Amino acid sequence: MRKLPFDASDDRLAAAAWSRLVEAPDPAAGALLARLGAGPALEWLSAVASGTADAADRHWQQAVGRWAPRLETLDIRRELDVLDRLDGHLVVPGDDAWPAPLADLGEQAPPCLWVRGDVAALAAPSVAIVGARASTAYGNTVAAELGAGVAESRRSVVSGGAYGIDAAAHRGALAVGGVTTALLAGGVDRLYPAGNAGLLEEAAEAGALVSEVPPGSVPTRNRFLARNRLIAALAGATVVVEAAWRSGALSTAGHAAALSRPLGAVPGPVSSMASAGCHRLLREYGAVCVTDTDEVLDLAGAVGEHLAPQRPSAPGLLDDLDPLAARVLDALPARAAAAAPNLARAAGLALAEVRSALGTLELAGRVERSSAGWRRAPADRPSRQAE
Amino acid sequence: MRKLPFDASDDRLAAAAWSRLVEAPDPAAGALLARLGAGPALEWLSAVASGTADAADRHWQQAVGRWAPRLETLDIRRELDVLDRLDGHLVVPGDDAWPAPLADLGEQAPPCLWVRGDVAALAAPSVAIVGARASTAYGNTVAAELGAGVAESRRSVVSGGAYGIDAAAHRGALAVGGVTTALLAGGVDRLYPAGNAGLLEEAAEAGALVSEVPPGSVPTRNRFLARNRLIAALAGATVVVEAAWRSGALSTAGHAAALSRPLGAVPGPVSSMASAGCHRLLREYGAVCVTDTDEVLDLAGAVGEHLAPQRPSAPGLLDDLDPLAARVLDALPARAAAAAPNLARAAGLALAEVRSALGTLELAGRVERSSAGWRRAPADRPSRQAE
Structure with a gap:
């Protein structure tokens, strides 16, 4: 030797x-x-x-x-x-740029990281957006939107370098001038797959390319699987956008779950094989259903900083009324007038309750008195019965 | 008086x-x-x-x-x-046909049920399939498939009488000659909405139409909401196929949850407003993600009788190998031959481990010896690197 x-x-x-x-x-x-x-x-x-x-x-x-x-x-x-010629950096444990979350990998932590781009991207709050190579147009659109949304929230996107969802997530982040980090299974001098070389060069400019193997290393299957643990460990949360029932993205999800990192899955049509893995994560692995950036950021747990807002929704006709008033208004014919005793029978309420509710409704401008009895205010005359 | x-x-x-x-x-x-x-x-x-x-x-x-x-x-x-002229039946607590699960409603149980069709349908094992009136073609297709699947499993479908998902679920059950039960908000003499009258007549033939209000009663908003508790209580499980963020179907889901009945939600595209309520159920209400009949029946909890099968999936090239052999095969070039010491370096394994693995692989017909060293068997030469 x-x-x-x-x-x-x-x-x-x-x-x-x-x-x-x-x-x-x-x-x-x-x-x-x-x-x-x-x-x-x-x-x-x-x-x-x-x-x-x-x-x-x-x-x-x-x-x-x-x-x-x-x-x-x-x-x-x-x-x-080789790394030097690429203006890259070796980052080892103890360096300021060493990502603290990798400590959760314990004895499976890498000895060092080979990095092209900005080493500061490694330590930034981040969300992993991963998924199938064989993605659909739907998945690519969602991945790009989430990538852009995460980047706009001043978080880094983390993903692999593959075609499909990975590439769409990087593109989304790059499109809004955000930071994105690609973890490669081979050396950072080997931009694999070749069709993504331009995209990965852009990621190196706007964020970082990272590998645990030295330049010159080829991306083997084993390295892809090992790389997935780094994605899951590095990111504050992992979101799977599309994945087949059996898919490499599920290995990343499994690592995220094993590391107790928040795990999200984007639903899709049940008829889409590209969403079957996501639905499996929802059913079997306790993944959280995420449908937009707000929900992804919620998952990443920026507590107090961000909460998924309640969706705006058009109030129904009866929504702001107390239950008694709602029942009386419900019992009023759409256009005709009705006397209070008839309304009591129609609503199944006592006459005194009906009279009290009619007073409330009148004050709220929802009903009017007429010579024939009570009737709905013009704005409250529905065109159709609700179901 | x-x-x-x-x-x-x-x-x-x-x-x-x-x-x-x-x-x-x-x-x-x-x-x-x-x-x-x-x-x-x-x-x-x-x-x-x-x-x-x-x-x-x-x-x-x-x-x-x-x-x-x-x-x-x-x-x-x-x-x-009126009920008599419709060949209907009044079912009261204590009757053989009275559905025992309604007891879970406690003081909110109805005093009786007005039924057209076969009262035996009330007591059959059943799954509620409900959802939005404003459904999409996607939702209608899924509801019809689930309706058919549930009916084929000799369970009754339970739903409302509305356009959209309710109607599609009934149609699916009827299409396979199954039993389906529609719970109406108005009297069983009033087939509402009118456009579903033919469908509801068919349901009365093949199953039952049920209401807690007497013939002649109009379907008010309050009665629709009250009716939802009957759907949730009557069915062994409730599945929401499509629902807007805010939707009557969510009230049925809420009743199912309150009654500790299994609750499922069918996912859909995140871009579809008609699936937003389902995704909300998955996120906020602990609904189970269901994508096909097997998963619905699993939800309904026919323990031992039915389990959602594991999806078939094509085994990958390395799937049936032990980890060591998989790593050695992974390290073998796609087409060229390699000597054992080179494979040891490539795979990061000891030479003895590589030799042992090569023996295993040779026995399995995955590798061959050649004058230039070891190479993959013809069937094992992948056309592309995997990611």
């Missing part, structure tokens, strides 16, 4: 190196780094792999067995050079 | 009479009938109203004040004659 070509005791270099050595999530690596720090942990690994030290037990022997193959070709300075 | 022109001590006649005297819900009447029985209660009312007896206190004085105006013109035999 060769000696490492860089200073393994340098904690930043070592943290970067660990992100190359492990396939996330690797709780053994998380535990080791938390206990020793990245530098000493890397020196220990190097010593064990070269035979100059012993792994304590079978658990650590297995872990070293997983990590050692990549030690042979490891020179993390190359990946850091 | 004149003497009643019929035998007030006859409990059936008296129960029918009470349904003419009170505007539901009238808890005082409910309490009185529960305590004395309908006949003695009517004799007591007649005596108090004519001054030959005293109401015990102000509460009962007020109640008598409400009921007395209608005593003057009361001859319930006329309404019973």
